[in-house]
Every structure is written in C-alpha cells, then in structure tokens.
Amino acid sequence: MRRFLALLARNRLALLGLVVMGLVVLLALVTPWLPLKPPNVTNTSDKFLPPFSEGALLGTDHLGRDLLSRLLWGTRLSLAVGFAAAAIAATLGAAIGVVAGYYGGRVDNVVMRGVDMLMAFPYILLALAIVAALGPGLFNALIAVAAVNIPFFARNIRGVTVGIAHKEFVDAARLSGLSDARIIVSEVLPNVVPVIVIAMSTTVGWMILETAGLSFLGLGSQPPQADLGSMLGEARSAHITQPHTSVVPGVMILIIVMAINLLGDGVRDALDPRLRSGALSRPMAATQVARDHVPPEPRAEGVLTLTDLETQFHVGKRTFRAVNGVSLHVAPGECLGLIGESGSGKSVTALSVMGLVASPPGVITGGSAQYKGQELIGARYGKLRQLRGDRVSYIFQDPLATLHPLYKVGDQLIEAIRVHHPVGRRAARERALGLLRDVRIPNPESRIDAYPHEMSGGMRQRVGIAMALANDPDVIIADEPTTALDVTVQAQILSVLSDLRRERGLAIVFITHDFGVVAQLCDRAAVMYAGRIVEQGTTEQILNHPRHPYTALLMKCVPELGAGRRRLEAIPGLPPAVDRLPEGCAFADRCPKVQPDCRAGEIVLRQVGDHAARCLHPVERAREEAAQ
Ligand code: ADP
Ligand code: MG
Numbered sequence: 001m002r003r004f005l006a007l008l009a010r011n012r013l014a015l016l017g018l019v020v021m022g023l024v025v026l027l028a029l030v031t032p033w034l035p036l037k038p039p040n041v042t043n044t045s046d047k048f049l050p051p052f053s054e055g056a057l058l059g060t061d062h063l064g065r066d067l068l069s070r071l072l073w074g075t076r077l078s079l080a081v082g083f084a085a086a087a088i089a090a091t092l093g094a095a096i097g098v099v100a101g102y103y104g105g106r107v108d109n110v111v112m113r114g115v116d117m118l119m120a121f122p123y124i125l126l127a128l129a130i131v132a133a134l135g136p137g138l139f140n141a142l143i144a145v146a147a148v149n150i151p152f153f154a155r156n157i158r159g160v161t162v163g164i165a166h167k168e169f170v171d172a173a174r175l176s177g178l179s180d181a182r183i184i185v186s187e188v189l190p191n192v193v194p195v196i197v198i199a200m201s202t203t204v205g206w207m208i209l210e211t212a213g214l215s216f217l218g219l220g221s222q223p224p225q226a227d228l229g230s231m232l233g234e235a236r237s238a239h240i241t242q243p244h245t246s247v248v249p250g251v252m253i254l255i256i257v258m259a260i261n262l263l264g265d266g267v268r269d270a271l272d273p274r275l276r277s278g279a280l281s282r283p284m285a286a287t288q289v290a291r292d293h294v295p296p297e298p299r300a301e302g303v304l305t306l307t308d309l310e311t312q313f314h315v316g317k318r319t320f321r322a323v324n325g326v327s328l329h330v331a332p333g334e335c336l337g338l339i340g341e342s343g344s345g346k347s348v349t350a351l352s353v354m355g356l357v358a359s360p361p362g363v364i365t366g367g368s369a370q371y372k373g374q375e376l377i378g379a380r381y382g383k384l385r386q387l388r389g390d391r392v393s394y395i396f397q398d399p400l401a402t403l404h405p406l407y408k409v410g411d412q413l414i415e416a417i418r419v420h421h422p423v424g425r426r427a428a429r430e431r432a433l434g435l436l437r438d439v440r441i442p443n444p445e446s447r448i449d450a451y452p453h454e455m456s457g458g459m460r461q462r463v464g465i466a467m468a469l470a471n472d473p474d475v476i477i478a479d480e481p482t483t484a485l486d487v488t489v490q491a492q493i494l495s496v497l498s499d500l501r502r503e504r505g506l507a508i509v510f511i512t513h514d515f516g517v518v519a520q521l522c523d524r525a526a527v528m529y530a531g532r533i534v535e536q537g538t539t540e541q542i543l544n545h546p547r548h549p550y551t552a553l554l555m556k557c558v559p560e561l562g563a564g565r566r567r568l569e570a571i572p573g574l575p576p577a578v579d580r581l582p583e584g585c586a587f588a589d590r591c592p593k594v595q596p597d598c599r600a601g602e603i604v605l606r607q608v609g610d611h612a613a614r615c616l617h618p619v620e621r622a623r624e625e626a627a628q
Contacts, residue, residue, distance in 0.1 A: 007270035014266020020259035028076040036069040040224040048242045061231075061245050062238055065224075071248055074226040079256070081142050081220075081227070082208030088146040089207070090200045093153020098192065100154070101161025102184055112158065119151045127210065131219045138211075138227065141220035145210045153199055160195045164188055194271045201264035205257040212253055228253050285385075286355035287311070289378040293366045302329035303507045304353070304392070304475045309367035309377075311352045314360070320579045322348040324531035325367065330475065332505035335497075337518040337539065339511075339554070340528035343575055346511045347397055349528070350477045354388050355379075371475065390420040393473040395481040397511075399461040403452040409463045410448035416470045435466035440492045457484040465493060469500070477509045482517065494521050515558050519543055527551045530576055530586035537611025547608045547618040550587045585615070593617050 008014055037056075043064035051059040051067075058067040100111040118126070130144035164170065165188065173183045208228075214220040215229025223230070228249045235246035295307045311323040322345045330336045338346050351357045353369045353376060369376045371392055376384065388394075396402045404412060413432035417423060423431070429448070436444035439462040452460055461484045468476055476497070482490040498521060500506040510522060518525050518539055526536040527548065535548040546552040556569040573590040576582055582589070584599040591598070595617055605614045 004270050008266050011266040011269060013262045014269075017259040017262030017264075017266065020255060021263055024075065024256055024259065025079065027072060028079050031072045031076050034072065036072065037066040039065060039069040039073040039226055041065065042224075048238065048245070051244050051248075058248050059244050061234065062242075067245065067248050070226040070231060071228075071252060074228050074231050074249065075252055075256070077138070077221065077225070077227040078208055078212060078229070078253075081138060081145075081211045082204055085142050085145040085149065085207045085211065086200050086204045088142075089149035089203075090153050090196055092146070093150040094157045094192065094196050096150065096154040097157025097159075098161050098184060098188060101158040102165050102180070102188060104162070104165070108158070112154075115151045115154045118148070119155075123148055124210070124213065127214060128217075128219070131214060136219045136222060138215070138221040138225070141211055141214040144214065145207050148210075149203060149207060152203065153196070156199050157192055157195060160192050161188060164191050198264075198268045198271055201267040202261070203264075205260040205264065208260070209253070209257060283358040283360070286359075286381050287352060287357040287362050287364050288359035289355075289364045291364065291366045291377065295368050302331040302334070303372055304509070305329040305368075305370045306349070306353065307368045307370075309349065309352055309369060310365045311348050311357055312363050312365050314363055318579045321531050321581060322578055323352060324578075324581070326528070326531075326533055327367075328509075328526050328533065328536070330507040330509055332474070332507050333501050334524070335501060335508040335510055335522045337510050337512060337522035337525035338528060339513070339515070339518060339525060339551075341554070341571075341575055342513075343578075344528040345531040345578070346528055347479050348531075350394070350479050350509065350511060352377075353477065354392055354394070355384050356388075356394070386420075389416060389467075389473075390471045391473055392475045392477065393468040393471065395465050395468045395476065395478040397479040397483075399457060399464045399484060400452070402464045402467075403460060405452055408449050408451055409455070409460075410450075413448075413463070413467055413470060416467050420471050431470070432466075435469055436463070438469065438496055439463070439466045440489060440496075441466075458486065458489060461485060462489070462493070465496075469496075472504065473506070475507045475509070477511075479511045480513065481510075482512075482514075490517075497521065515543060515555060527554070530581060531578055532586070532614065533605060534587070534614040535612065536605070541611045545609070547611065547613040548587075548615045549591050549593050549617075549619055551613075552619050553592075593619075 008018070043060075046056070046060050046064040047062055049056050049060040049064075051057065053059060056066050056068070058071060061067055061070070096111055096115065100108040121129075126148045127141075127144040130147055131140050134140040134143065170183060170187050173187050178186075211220060212227070212229030212232065215227050216233040218230075218233060221227040221230045223234075231249035232246055232253075235242075235249070238245050293308070306329065307327050309323055309326045310321070313320040313322055324345070326345075326349050328336060328338075338349070340346050348357055348362075352362075352364055355364075355376070357364070364377055367377065371387060374383075376387070403409060407415075410429065410432050413435060414425065414428040417428045417431055418425075433444050433448060436448060441447050441459060441462055447455070447459070452463075455463070461481065465478075465481055468478070478497075482493055485493065494517065497506070497508060501508060508521075510517070512518060522539050524537065525539050525542040526533045527542065527550065528534065529550050535542060535546065535551045542551060543555070546555060550571075553569060553571045557571065571590055576586050576589070582599065584597075584601060585591070585594075585603050588594045588598045598616055603614055603616060605612050608615065608618045
C-alpha cells in the first residue's frame with residue numbers, strides 16, 4: 001500500500017487529480033452543514049442575478065434559486081449516483097466475468113453471448129430504452145447507467161480470469177480438494193481485484209457523464225431536485241443571455257471528470273505490475289551509454305577486447321554496479337571461460353558488449369569493448385545491428401525467452417540468416433536444416449516446422465545454439481548454453497564448438513558454472529565476483545593452482561568423479577549486494593584468509609606467481625602442492 005501511494009505520488013498529474021477529487025468529495029460530504037440557502041426555494045424577483053451578487057456568490061438561475069447551493073447539492077447527488085453506478089456495474093460485471101471465465105465451456109458461452117447481446121445495442125440508446133421502460137427518475141437512471149456498463153466489466157474480468165484459471169496454483173488448489181467457491185474467493189479474486197479497481201477508476205468519469213446526460217435530457221433527476229446534468233438542462237434556454245447558469249455546472253462537470261480520469265490513469269499505472277518497475281517507456285534499442293571514463297588507449301589484443309567495462313543499473317536513487325571494471329579479451333580460435341556464482345555479473349558483462357542490456361535501467365558508465373579494433377560502446381545503432389547475430393552472436397541463457405512462441409523454429413532460423421545475407425528462401429532453409437543437424441536435433445526435416453512449445457527445453461536450447469552459429473560468426477558469447485542439456489548432448493555441442501574453433505578460428509566467450517566444461521573447452525579462464533574479475537589465467541593455472549581464495553573455494557564445491565570420498569564444501573555467506581559494495585575486497589566477509597588490510601582501499605588485479613589475481617593474501621602454491 002505504501003509502495004502504491006509512493007508510485008501514485010510520483011505521477012504529478014495523478015496527484016493533482018487526487019487532490020482535486022479529494023476537495024470535491026469533501027465539499028459534497030459537508031454540504032448539509034454549510035451555511036447555504038435552501039437549493040429548491042424559488043424567488044422569481046431575484047432571477048438571473050449575476051455571479052458575485054449580494055447574497056448569491058455564483059448568482060441565481062431562472063427561478064431565482066441560489067446557484068452555489070444548487071451546485072453543491074447537485075454535485076453531491078451526481079457523485080453519489082456515479083459512484084453507486086460504478087460500484088454496481090463493477091460488482092455484477094466482475095461476478096459474471098469471474099464465473100464465465102472460471103467455469104469456461106458452456107457456462108462461458110451462454111453468459112458471454114448474453115453479455116454480447118447487451119453490447120450490441122448502442123450505449124446511450126440502451127440507457128434511454130431502460131429509462132423509458134422504468135420511467136424517468138434518478139434511481140432509474142442509476143440502474144440504466146449501471147446496466148449498460150456491466151458488459152464492459154464482464155468482458156474485461158472474464159479475460160483476466162481465463163488466464164488465471166489455468167495457472168498452476170489454481171490447479172494445485174483444486175487438487176488439494178478446495179471447492180470451486182473457495183478457489184474463486186481465495187485464489188482467483190485476489191488476482192482480479194486490481195483489474196477491477198483499474199477498470200472502475202477509469203470508468204467512474206464516464207458514468208458521471210452518462211448520468212448527467214440522462215438528467216440533461218430530463219430522464220434523470222426530476223425538478224426541483226438538482227444534479228449537475230439537470231442544472232445544465234434547465235440552463236439551456238438561457239444559454240446565450242445568461243451564460244453563467246450553464247457555465248457553473250459545466251465547469252464542475254469538467255473538473256470532476258478531468259480529476260477522476262487523471263487519478264484513474266495514475267491508479268492504473270501504479271497497480272499494473274508491468275509498469276510498476278517505473279519504466280513506462282519501452283527499452284531502447286541499444287543500452288544507454290554515459291561514460292565518464294574511456295580508456296585512453298584500449299588494448300587491441302584479440303577479436304574481442306573489453307577494457308575496464310562498467311555497467312550499472314540506475315533504479316530510483318540506487319545504483320547497482322553489476323559490472324565494475326572488467327577487462328578481458330579473446331583471440332581467434334580461442335575460448336575464454338567466464339566463471340562465477342549466480343549474480344556475479346557474467347550475463348550483464350556479456351550483454352553489455354553488444355549493447356543488449358535493457359535501458360532503462362541499464363547504463364554503460366565506462367570502459368570500452370572492441371571488435372577487431374572497432375569500438376562497440378556508443379557505436380551507431382545501425383552498426384551494432386549489423387554486427388549482432390552476424391559477426392558477434394549470442395547463445396542466451398534462457399532458451400524459452402530466445403525463441404518467438406508464434407513462429408516455427410525453422411522460420412526463425414531462416415530469418416536470422418536472411419537478415420544478414422541475401423540468400424534465397426530455399427537456400428536458407430537448406431542451411432537451417434544443416435544447422436539443426438549440426439546441433440544434433442533428431443529428425444531435423446520434421447523438426448524444422450515445429451513451434452518452440454512443441455520442443456523440449458534441451459531442444460530449444462540447441463535451436464538457440466544453431467541460431468548463434470547461423471551466420472558463421474567470428475565471436476560467440478555463450479551464456480550457460482548447456483544448462484538444459486543432458487551430458488551426452490552437452491558433449492556433442494561442445495565438440496561442435498571445438499571443431500568450429502579449430503576449423504574457422506571462432507572465438508568463444510563461454511560463461512558457465514561448470515569447471516568440467518571449462519577444463520574440456522577453454523584455453524583461458526576468468527573468475528568473476530561481485531562485478532569484477534578476481535582471477536584470470538590459463539585453464540591449467542586456474543584449475544590446478546587457484547590463487548584467489550574465492551576460486552579455490554568455488555572448486556571445492558564441485559564434486560569430482562573418481563576422486564574418492566571428499567567433503568563437499570559450500571562457501572559460507574552470500575555475495576554482497578552490488579548497490580552497497582563494501583570497501584576493499586568484496587569477498588572479505590566470506591574469506592577464510594581475511595586480514596584487516598583486505599577491507600581498505602582498492603585492491604587491484606596483480607600478478608601472483610604465473611597469473612593474475614585480485615588478492616592481497618593469495619593461496620600459497622607450495623602449500624597446496626604439499627597438501628596434495
Ligand atoms: P550472472 O553472473 O548470474 O549472469 P547477472 O549478470 O545476471 O549475473 O547479474 C549481475 C547483477 O546485476 C546481479 O546482482 C543482479 O541482481 C543485477 N541486475 C541484473 N539486472 C538488473 C536490473 N534490471 N536491475 C537491477 N539490478 C540488476
Ligand atoms: Mg547469468
């Protein structure tokens with residue numbers, strides 16, 4: 001609730017709407033206690049007094065009735081009718097929608113066709129017909145306005161309910177033996193209430209207008225009772241000669257409807273979980289770049305070189321330093337392993353290279369990334385787009401999110417090829433088939449026409465890998481590409497990558513948790529912790545003689561086949577939150593070898609023995625060997 005109010009308050013216009021609406025409602029509530037003239041007492045000798053006259057602040061109407069008094073009483077009535085109509089329409093509509101959506105099938109059909117019939121009538125005609133049948137009067141107008149709005153709520157809520165009724169938690173509730181009524185009340189309703197509130201807040205304005213409309217036509221409130229619509233209606237004849245009689249209720253209607261709509265929009269934005277992250281805009285096509293430092297002369301080793309790369313997430317006042325000065329490079333035909341716990345910044349590092357981190361909130365705040373000497377950070381979008389997927393391609397971590405659910409996998413592969421190369425459809429299809437074969441998809445001729453949901457997770461991951469290979473890239477950045485694969489397929493994929501590396505000089509950045517894969521595939525390895533590289537060297541150096549206590553502990557967590565019984569260690573504690581990094585070494589709190597000097601100043605990546613580690617008190621190599 002606090003969060004909701006804070007979000008609402010961030011939206012200036014909604015706040016304005018809230019304040020104005022609050023004042024209007026307050027006025028309407030205290031009207032009976034205000035020192036007003038009676039609203040319905042006529043006094044024809046004082047008719048059409050202009051505003052600011054003695055004893056009549058807003059003037060009087062054609063029967064000499066005090067306009068201020070009528071306005072406040074009228075507002076009170078209009079608000080009450082509008083809100084009551086909205087509440088009735090929302091309750092009945094939601095009930096219909098929930099029942100239709102939850103039970104589905106025949107119930108849904110019968111109920112919703114009835115609703116459709118109501119919807120088939122023009123809106124205001126239907127309201128007029130209802131009032132004509134029931135007879136004029138404010139209460140009947142209320143019923144008419146509520147009735148014509150029920151279909152809107154029913155349709156909306158039914159749609160949401162259908163989505164929820166098939167969710168796993170509803171199945172679970174059903175399996176645990178709850179009755180339908182219990183499930184609707186305790187599982188479904190809480191999930192649709194925000195939608196009901198949103199629909200209400202955006203429609204109350206209409207309903208007030210509709211009630212006013214009916215009253216204007218003489219079908220709502222009956223004389224002498226005032227509501228905003230009937231005041232307008234009565235002022236019609238003196239519209240030109242005595243404009244204040246129509247301006248007074250007109251302005252009030254304008255104020256109320258504007259305020260409600262502004263507030264309603266704000267409520268909708270604050271309640272909608274997709275908008276809740278604060279990002280109302282869609283992500284930019286490339287990560288925002290705001291570099292405060294650019295390395296003077298970036299090293300130009302390898303095909304892909306990152307120098308001091310810094311990527312942050314700016315969320316509200318907090319800054320998450322997800323990547324905090326990462327330097328690494330890969331040469332043609334080389335494979336670099338990037339290792340680290342979950343959350344250490346591996347994926348963000350990988351995505352930053354081609355500007356794929358979502359902005360907002362992502363910002364690249366420093367450093368450089370070069371492909372064959374061309375700067376990628378801050379490059380034109382056209383340039384990035386040309387390189388993405390063609391020269392530098394990705395295998396993403398989540399195979400489900402990579403593929404479009406509505407297109408066949410073959411078409412997606414073909415598109416990936418044809419976006420970059422002018423080949424015919426048939427040739428592209430042949431190539432796609434070859435790729436599927438390369439990644440060991442069984443029976444590719446029929447699988448090429450499958451949709452992503454018809455494949456297993458492992459197959460989808462293989463399709464993702466095929467897509468990355470589609471254009472014979474120079475660099476592949478693979479983000480935990482084999483997590484969903486069983487060991488045999490994993491071994492096959494690794495051998496495909498190995499072959500490409502040898503034959504075509506493919507450079508690979510391979511992100512993984514798996515030291516076995518690193519040992520098998522990688523020439524060099526870098527270990528990441530809290531957005532930084534803490535150790536870097538050849539695979540042999542890292543795996544056999546880790547110098548950073550973190551690397552050493554990380555390897556103790558991995559069981560080894562054939563190594564006999566050994567205690568499996570877990571690293572105590574958790575990685576630090578990247579928006580509040582401690583001074584000194586980020587690993588200090590979890591490190592068994594921590595010394596007081598670890599907690600101060602900047603600790604640089606320095607040469608320790610034969611490779612680099614970011615540690616003041618590295619693991620001794622001699623002792624390691626003696627222990628073995
Ligand atoms: P991993 O090493 O597991 O791939 P990531 O690179 O995905 O880790 O994440 C690195 C850090 O960035 C994590 O601490 C994560 O919480 C943070 N992070 C990622 N995306 C966002 C975001 N949109 N807003 C704030 N922090 C984020
Ligand atoms: Mg990741």
